[in-house]
Amino acid sequence: MNIFLYNTMKRGLEEFIPIEDRSAGMYACGPTVYNYAHVGNLRTYVFEDVLRRVLEYAGYQVNHVMNVTDVGHLTDDEDDGEDKMLKASRETGRSVWDIAQHYTDVFFADIEKLNIRKPHVICRATEHIQDMIALVERLEDSGYTYSAGGNIYFSIDAFPEYGRLAKLNLEELQEGARIEVDENKRNPKDFVLWFTKSKFENQVMIWDSPWGKGYPGWHLECSAMSMKYLGEQFDIHCGGTDHINVHHTNEIAQSEAATGKQWVKYWCHGEFLLDDTGKMSKSRGEFLTLELLMNQGYDPLDYRYFCLNGHYRSQLRFSFEALDQARKSREKLGGFIRELLKQSAQSPETAELGEEALGYQERFESHAGNDLNMPRCLAEAWKLVKNQQVSPEEKLMVLYRMDRILGLKLQEISGEEENDLDEDSARLIKEREAARSAKQFSRADEIRDILESRGIEIKDTPSGTVWRKRV
Ligand code: AMP
Ligand code: ZN
Secondary structure: OOOEEEEOOOOEEEEOOOOOOOEEEEEEOOOEOOOOOOHHHHHHHHHHHHHHHHHHHOOOEEEEEEEEEOOOOOOOOOOOOOOHHHHHHHHHOOOHHHHHHHHHHHHHHHHHHOOOOOOOEEEEHHHOHHHHHHHHHHHHHOOOEEEEOOEEEEOHHHOOOOOOOOOOOHHHHHHHHHHOOOOOOOOOOOEEEEEOOOOOOOOOOOEOOOOOOEEEOOOHHHHHHHHHHHOOOEEEEEEEHHHHHHHHHHHHHHHHHHHOOOOEEEEEEEOOEEEOOEEOOHHHOOOOOHHHHHHOOOOHHHHHHHHHOOOOOOOEEOOHHHHHHHHHHHHHHHHHHHHHHHHOOOOHHHOOOOHHHHHHHHHHHHHHHEOOOHHHHHHHHHHHHHOOOOOHHHHHHHHHHHHHHHOOOHHHOOOOOOOOOOHHHHHHHHHHHHHHHOOOHHHHHHHHHHHHHOOEEEEEEOOEEEEEEOO
16 A cells, blocks of 8 residues: 655655655654643644554554653743743642643543554653753754853754745744844744743753753754654654644754754644634633533544544634534444444455455545545545445445544444443443432542443433433
């Protein structure tokens, strides 16, 4: 199976040819953990999961590395605004370390619910400070840095290829100098590698370094950790499109200046999820989380289906109507699978695929390999379901194969009737209702979790608790 990916560096589709035969090193910029991930962030992780699944489907041994930005102030390029981790700590009365741990745990629970394959390496910024310091020293030794006002800066004038990814025009950048506020910078696009002079007060997360006590600049972690786990040259780096102009541009400058080699072969960027107000933002207060969708009765896989319905390089507008539509489609697909299971005379694993069925599989693979075209992949799955010429066994077999990329847990759907609830779960629902009446909310939540782990969703309505099995 051939895979073509849009490489932002080349502004076009390129065939994926790995650096090392049959393997693929893939780095994804991970979450900042001072707050919950919003559904926009999660769209990007769904796209990266599809990318990984397509590579794995095609037989590549993927090494998927993701960082966790648990240093609170590393959320902006400049040392201004506020330390988001400290703010969260002040508001909740918990330590910054607790805050980071809490949101990290929730993030990985969220991505599991979305059936996103867990990265092989998950690396925290706070556990790699020495690697970052070593990288700054390397840059310092090669003359790419300068010290000003107590901070260590990367000098983009020492790196003439600066801005290649973003296609930045360096002359225009000079113009920007007039509005630049950090007077320590020699060039407005220079960026901090190590801060010792912070505008933040009561900094908790600081470390010793050759330049004094301080903390790393926010781009540094991705360069240091990706090279540690994937080597100085690797195949794919991904993230959202917002990272092209600054974060990834600066990551490239640091990494390539340090090694003198091309760092990443393919740059893949996912487009934004928009809400009614435009761009989703965590700093604007209320924002949509996966939990919020679940509390409204949606299955996380409804959201996954919603994401698959749009191409990752197109902006996607969130609406509950569109999510309802995705839920309906997913449930309908589940219903078809249940029917097919009932109609199958033999187990789908042993089915022989005829030409017609193979055609669907091949078209699906070609859409998946054509820059991860999931809308067309879904369309192919639907066409297969509705085709009267293909046997139920063949349909199931091909759908299960497709699901290795779609990740909709189609194989977990059983042919049994939906309406039966086992005795123990029925008892638990009754017990939970009693606990709620007695205001024993922690027991009620505990029971909800148990039922959830059995694939049973419950919803409290004015006329009592209703349940449904997740498909
Ligand atoms: P953050 O936790 O803010 O660093 O973002 C995590 C990931 O989500 C990054 O890859 C961002 O590029 C991406 N991202 C941020 N906002 C959105 C959005 N509205 N839609 C899609 N991806 C986003
Ligand atoms: Zn990054």
